[in-house]
Amino acid sequence: MVLMILRSLKIMDEAKAPLSEEVIDYTGAKLGMWLFILSEFVLFGGMFILYAVHRYKNPADFHHASKELDVILGTLNTIILLTSSLSIAVSITAIQKGENRLSMVLLMVTMALGLVFLVNKGFEWTTKIGHGIYPNSPTLLARPKGEILFFGLYYVMTGLHGLHVLVGICVLSVMLILIAKDRINQVHFVPLENAGLYWHLVDIIWIFLYPLFYLIT
Amino acid sequence: MTSTEATESVRPRISFYEDRRGILSWILTLDHKRIGLLYLIFVVAFFFSGVVLGFFMRLEMVAPGGTIMGPQTYNALFTLHGIIMIFLVVIPAIPTTFGNFFLPIQIGARDVAFPRINLLSWWLYVSGAIIVFFSVLTGGGPPDTGWTFYAPYSLRTTVNVPLAVFGVFILGMSSILTGINLVTTTHRLRAPGMTWKRLPLFVWGIYSTSWVQILATPVIGITMVLIFLDRFFGVGIFDPTKGGDPILYQHMFWIYSHPATYIMILPAMGIVSDVVPVFARKKIFGYMAIALSGMAIAAMGSLVWGHHMFVSGQSDFADIVFSLLTFLVAVPSAIKVFNWVATLHKGSIVIEPPLLFCLSFIFLFSIGGLTGLIQGALAPNMHLHDTYWIPGHFHYIIFGGMGFGLFAAFHYWFPKMFGRMYNRKIAIRAWTIILIGFNIFYFSMLLLGWEGMPRRYYDYLPQFRTLHLTATFGSWILIAGLIIMFGNLFHGLFKGEKSKDNPWNGATLEWQISSPPPTENFWKIPVIRHGPYDFKELENNG
Amino acid sequence: MEIREEGHPSKYSTYVLVWMGLVTLTALTYTIAVRIHPGGWAILVALAIAGTKSSLVLNFFMHLKSEKLLIFKVIIPLVMAVFLVFILLTFSDVAFRGVVK
Numbered sequence: 001m002v003l004m005i006l007r008s009l010k011i012m013d014e015a016k017a018p019l020s021e022e023v024i025d026y027t028g029a030k031l032g033m034w035l036f037i038l039s040e041f042v043l044f045g046g047m048f049i050l051y052a053v054h055r056y057k058n059p060a061d062f063h064h065a066s067k068e069l070d071v072i073l074g075t076l077n078t079i080i081l082l083t084s085s086l087s088i089a090v091s092i093t094a095i096q097k098g099e100n101r102l103s104m105v106l107l108m109v110t111m112a113l114g115l116v117f118l119v120n121k122g123f124e125w126t127t128k129i130g131h132g133i134y135p136n137s138p139t140l141l142a143r144p145k146g147e148i149l150f151f152g153l154y155y156v157m158t159g160l161h162g163l164h165v166l167v168g169i170c171v172l173s174v175m176l177i178l179i180a181k182d183r184i185n186q187v188h189f190v191p192l193e194n195a196g197l198y199w200h201l202v203d204i205i206w207i208f209l210y211p212l213f214y215l216i217t
Numbered sequence: 218m219t220s221t222e223a224t225e226s227v228r229p230r231i232s233f234y235e236d237r238r239g240i241l242s243w244i245l246t247l248d249h250k251r252i253g254l255l256y257l258i259f260v261v262a263f264f265f266s267g268v269v270l271g272f273f274m275r276l277e278m279v280a281p282g283g284t285i286m287g288p289q290t291y292n293a294l295f296t297l298h299g300i301i302m303i304f305l306v307v308i309p310a311i312p313t314t315f316g317n318f319f320l321p322i323q324i325g326a327r328d329v330a331f332p333r334i335n336l337l338s339w340w341l342y343v344s345g346a347i348i349v350f351f352s353v354l355t356g357g358g359p360p361d362t363g364w365t366f367y368a369p370y371s372l373r374t375t376v377n378v379p380l381a382v383f384g385v386f387i388l389g390m391s392s393i394l395t396g397i398n399l400v401t402t403t404h405r406l407r408a409p410g411m412t413w414k415r416l417p418l419f420v421w422g423i424y425s426t427s428w429v430q431i432l433a434t435p436v437i438g439i440t441m442v443l444i445f446l447d448r449f450f451g452v453g454i455f456d457p458t459k460g461g462d463p464i465l466y467q468h469m470f471w472i473y474s475h476p477a478t479y480i481m482i483l484p485a486m487g488i489v490s491d492v493v494p495v496f497a498r499k500k501i502f503g504y505m506a507i508a509l510s511g512m513a514i515a516a517m518g519s520l521v522w523g524h525h526m527f528v529s530g531q532s533d534f535a536d537i538v539f540s541l542l543t544f545l546v547a548v549p550s551a552i553k554v555f556n557w558v559a560t561l562h563k564g565s566i567v568i569e570p571p572l573l574f575c576l577s578f579i580f581l582f583s584i585g586g587l588t589g590l591i592q593g594a595l596a597p598n599m600h601l602h603d604t605y606w607i608p609g610h611f612h613y614i615i616f617g618g619m620g621f622g623l624f625a626a627f628h629y630w631f632p633k634m635f636g637r638m639y640n641r642k643i644a645i646r647a648w649t650i651i652l653i654g655f656n657i658f659y660f661s662m663l664l665l666g667w668e669g670m671p672r673r674y675y676d677y678l679p680q681f682r683t684l685h686l687t688a689t690f691g692s693w694i695l696i697a698g699l700i701i702m703f704g705n706l707f708h709g710l711f712k713g714e715k716s717k718d719n720p721w722n723g724a725t726l727e728w729q730i731s732s733p734p735p736t737e738n739f740w741k742i743p744v745i746r747h748g749p750y751d752f753k754e755l756e757n758n759g
Numbered sequence: 760m761e762i763r764e765e766g767h768p769s770k771y772s773t774y775v776l777v778w779m780g781l782v783t784l785t786a787l788t789y790t791i792a793v794r795i796h797p798g799g800w801a802i803l804v805a806l807a808i809a810g811t812k813s814s815l816v817l818n819f820f821m822h823l824k825s826e827k828l829l830i831f832k833v834i835i836p837l838v839m840a841v842f843l844v845f846i847l848l849t850f851s852d853v854a855f856r857g858v859v860k
Contacts, residue, residue: 028330028405031830035397035431038838043435045842046469050443050454052846053465053853071793078785082812086778089769089820096768136451145460152452152459156443200821204813210785211805215792404830432841468849520844523852532855538848 026190033194037201040164044205047157051212054149061146066216068133069154070124074214077120078206084113085203088172088196098186100179107176110199114169121162125155154213161209164202171195232636232733247332250734252339253318254634259343260314261703263305270298272696279689281677288675292361293376295673297353299364300381304388305346307619308477311484312395312430313342315626316423318634320399322727323417325408325745327737330401334394341391348384352377363673365474368455368466372447379448382441389438392480396430399423408726410745417725417749418507422487425511429476429483433519437473440466464530471522479518481615482582483511485622486553489575492629493557494750495723496572497564501750503556510549517546527598536595543593550586554579569721570644574625577652581617585610588663603673606666612659624648627706632716636732639709647702654694661688725749769822777819784812 055062091106128151132139135152175195178184184192233250243251274294277284286294317335321328329335353359356377362370371378403424407416416424446452453459455466494501501507523531523539557579566572588610592601601607632638665684670677677685719728724747730738788808791797797804818824823831 025330025405027828028401031404032331032334032397032401034831034834035400036393038834039393039397039431039435041838042432042841043439045838045845046436046439046472048842049846049849050465050469053462053849054454054460056850056853057462058460071789075785075789079782082778082781082785085781085816085820086774089774090771093768093771093774135446135453141459148453148459149461152454152461155450156446156452156454160442197821200816204816207812207816208806208809211788211792211809215788215801215805217792217796217798217801432838436845462853464852465849468852472845472849519841520848523848526852530856531852532858534855534858535848535852538851 024188024190029190029194030197033197037197040201040205044157044160047153047160048208048212051153051157054146054153055216058144058146058149061144062150063216064144065147065150066213068128069214070127071214073120073124074210077117078210080113080117080120081203081206084110084117085200087113088199092189092193092196095179095184095189095192096186100182100185103192104176104179107172107179111169111172111176114165114172118162118165118169121158157209158213161202161205164205168195168199168202171198231735232731233736234733236736245336247328247336248736249317249321249328249332249335250634252335253314253316255339256309256313256317256342259346260306260310263301263346264310267298267302267306268696268699270294270301272692274298275689275692277675278677278685280685281679281682283676289358289361291675292363292673293353293359296360296363300349300360300385302615303364303477304385305342305349307481307615308392309342309388309395310481310619310623311488311626312399312423312426312480313338315419315488315630316395316399316426316484319630319727320420320423321402321406322730322734322738323420323725323749324403324406325411325726325739325743326402326406327739327742329398330405331398334398338391338394338398341387341394345384345386345388345391348387349381352380352384356380365470366441366444367470368444368447368461368463369457371444372456379445382444386438386441386445389434389441392430393434393438396427396434399427400431403427408742408745412745414505414508415745415748416508417487418490418501418504418511419484419487419725421508421511422483422485422490425515426480426483428512429480429515429519433473433476433480436469437477440469440473443469464526467526467529468522468531471525472519475522475525476515476519478611478614479514481619482622483514485578485619486511488622488626488629489557489578490553491723491725491749492571492575492625493560494752495629495721496567496569496575497561498567498722498752499560499564499750500748500752501556502559502562503552504748504750506552507556510552513549514546517542517549521546524593524598527595528602540593540595540598544590547586547590550582554583554586567721569628570639570641570648571625571629571721573645573648574621574628577648578618578621578625581613581621581655585612585614585617588613600669601666603671604666605662605670605672608672609659609662609666612662617655617659624651624702629721630727631706631709632720633727633732633734635710635713636716637709637713638716638720639705639713643701643705647698647705650698651695651702652698654691654696654698656691658688658691658695661685661691722752724751769819769825773819777815780815781812784808784815 087106088110091103091110094100094103094106128134133151134140135155140148140151172195175184175192178191233248236248243255246252246255273285274291277286277291277294317329356379357375358377360366360371360374360376360378360381362374362376362378366378366382371382403416403420443452443454447454447456451459453461455461455463457463490501490507521539521543523535524543527536527540557575588606592598592606592610628639628644661684665681665688666672668681668684670681670684716732718730718732721728726743726745727734729743788805791804791808792801817835823835826832
């Protein structure tokens with residue numbers, strides 16, 4: 001399934017050629033990607049609605065549970081993802097200017113930052129699980145209902161987000177290969193731009209996840 | 218002749234069927250017309266399987282008590298009937314078949330914006346269907362929750378809910394990608410001169426639908442994921458023992474599933490809007506009103522989902538708000554009905570099967586809509602919810618509306634897609650039988666519900682016996698009519714007379730190219746100089 | 760060959776400035792939450808800052824600001840409206856349970 005997503009993202013921009021040369025509708029390709037991004041916003045939006053309802057009903061429990069998250073690690077992860085957005089944005093500008101090597105280096109930086117984000121997330125999760133806090137654990141079930149819900153939402157939302165980061169890293173690695181093969185270059189770069197849009201989407205979702213889970217006061 | 222016809226007749230006539238052969242050239246095709254047909258084959262096959270399930274359901278319900286099966290089987294049957302009909306037939310049917318096949322042609326394009334994504338959508342559809350069928354055969358057996366998978370029962374029942382909801386998730390992905398493809402196609406690939414106001418109303422219908430697909434489907438996507446995660450990891454968001462809220466599940470489910478009903482009906486309305494002018498030989502009355510009312514239905518239809526939940530335990534305030542909004546959404550639908558009737562008024566009516574299916578659409582959809590208003594009012598809803606009134610209502614809308622719209626499309630576009638014609642007399646007879654059977658069957662359901670017969674019940678009190686018998690009898694007439702209709706179409710497919718390129722004298726672009734169309738549709742992309750229903754223009758130039 | 764309507768690529772310095780804005784806003788939201796404890800207003804402030812950050816990412820990193828076609832100007836307000844409608848109507852239930860009309 002991941003492979004299908006990768007392939008579809010990679011080839012999304014190639015419109016069918018009208019009997020003669022290969023003509024690519026750059027704006028059309030971008031529009032398609034934006035529409036996909038809208039659907040992703042709604043996907044996560046659904047979970048934000050669930051979060052809002054459960055927080056509304058259990059404000060104290062949410063506050064209490066939130067204190068158990070590592071706010072320093074969360075803030076660090078936010079900065080990491082924001083920086084990765086910077087690196088990919090610059091990477092795209094670089095390729096538009098014909099600076100392929102710079103573009104590739106910045107792509108690798110983006111991927112590395114994404115990996116660090118995931119490693120940090122991994123630490124957070126394993127720490128919690130080590131303390132017996134995971135869905136359906138006896139420790140968690142003994143706690144007040146609001147806290148059970150907080151951690152349920154925490155795992156599902158950050159988990160789904162993390163999965164999107166992982167997919168993003170895979171997509172970027174494909175882009176890296178395509179630049180190396182000159183299939184993406186100064187003349188034809190819309191796949192990279194679309195991959196960038198996806199990466200920024202993942203960043204924006206985290207921009208909201210961060211305060212809602214780590215900064216509940 | 219229009220300039221398009223002049224150019225097209227010069228070009229050698231190789232249809233898109235002949236261009237490449239062999240099964241791989243079909244299942245790995247990038248041609249929107251082939252993909253449309255691939256979808257059509259499966260949609261029709263799934264429709265048949267849904268009808269068979271329905272047949273056995275009605276057979277069981279012909280008498281009180283057990284007739285041919287036990288209660289668990291019955292629960293599984295109505296669940297599967299719903300899942301198959303909703304997710305595998307009615308939601309995808311028109312956009313993926315006729316939408317794929319005709320939208321590009323009607324806007325003057327060679328294909329959709331993303332042909333490979335189109336193929337991916339079809340493969341996801343088939344995969345989703347396979348997964349759903351596996352849920353029948355494996356694990357604890359087929360789901361028995363109803364197609365609505367309400368929590369907490371869906372979290373606890375030992376049957377194969379996870380596989381079924383995973384299948385629904387995959388089908389949702391297919392739907393979203395189709396929506397993305399068709400919106401982008403409409404924005405970017407219109408031929409020169411094909412302004413938004415010259416688009417056929419079928420395109421407007423598909424366009425509005427596609428927005429709903431993009432913006433509403435992800436909600437059911439995440440809801441299905443959450444059911445899955447709750448069953449395997451005990452996350453608890455909808456589970457009251459963990460502080461979760463089952464009513465919240467219903468909100469999330471219906472936030473998609475109500476707009477899904479508009480995904481079902483808007484394309485069918487688009488078909489009616491295209492067909493009626495052709496057979497009234499008259500421009501559509503109120504083009505912009507129909508185009509924009511479709512967008513209004515898409516928008517307002519996303520605000521009414523709570524009308525499925527009046528008795529669920531949601532707040533009284535929400536009840537009132539949703540009831541009010543439900544009444545408002547009837548307005549744009551009514552605008553369409555008025556405009557279709559106004560188009561027919563003083564038109565030169567040509568009685569052909571496509572028109573007959575459209576006329577009955579208008580009648581049956583109106584009954585469906587009016588019954589919807591009755592149940593949208595809070596006090597009646599208390600009595601009617603979860604009775605047979607509800608399936609009576611939605612079969613009028615979905616089957617009488619969308620289904621008949623689909624059948625109209627079959628009969629309208631058949632000569633264009635296959636280059637042959639079916640038997641007109643048999644088509645009209647089949648239509649008559651279907652219409653009679655349909656009303657005997659589903660009107661009985663409305664009456665049963667009014668009398669208080671609960672839905673999704675395996676057994677019932679003796680007072681309901683006559684109406685159930687009538688309904689089952691009606692279902693047999695309906696099925697007989699369907700068999701004749703499909704038999705006629707299949708016969709026409711293989712043995713029908715070759716048809717002209719424009720047997721109905723339509724003015725939209727698909728009628729200006731050969732039947733069946735060539736690969737890439739147009740030798741030269743046409744330049745559009747008139748609207749989609751300018752019959753006078755066409756006749757002047759021809 | 761790519762058909763393209765847009766103009767020239769953004770300057771590197773624009774991106775760095777935006778990034779600095781994002782980091783500052785992150786520091787701000789952290790400080791307000793952890794040091795200042797605004798109580799009831801906390802969530803509104805946090806969401807306002809998150810909204811501003813997203814707006815920067817959307818407009819500059821994702822180039823929405825420089826898009827000329829109407830459809831690009833419409834899509835983000837559209838999805839925000841959709842989300843708002845979903846959450847408000849859901850709360851018309853959740854916030855009024857037990858209130859008899």
